[in-house]
Amino acid sequence: ERCEGKQLAVWMRRVCLGEPVARSGKLPTLAPPLLRQLAAIGNNLNQTARKVNSGQWSSGDRVQVVAALMAIGDELRRLRLAVREQGARDDS
Known part of the structure; x- marks a missing residue:
């Protein structure tokens, strides 16, 4: 199960004590081309962060x-x- 933006401590108590965790509103469906672009951006950011942490730059x-x-x-x-x-807004 995932915390999905709730306070972690509240979520952990519910999960550990066996109480059902209420789900928050679902995210809107995104177009596959937009998802691919967002994934590519994330990959580029991760590569940049790795290079920064490698010590190759001043x-x-x-x-x-x-x-x-x-x-x-x-x-x-x-x-x-x-x-x-x-x-x-789309859900209402």
């Missing part, structure tokens, strides 16, 4: 890349929230 370069990765992470969080909000 400290200055690593700082710039990490700052860019953090900004991308912020944008992805906003996108995830927008997708969930759209899914909630």
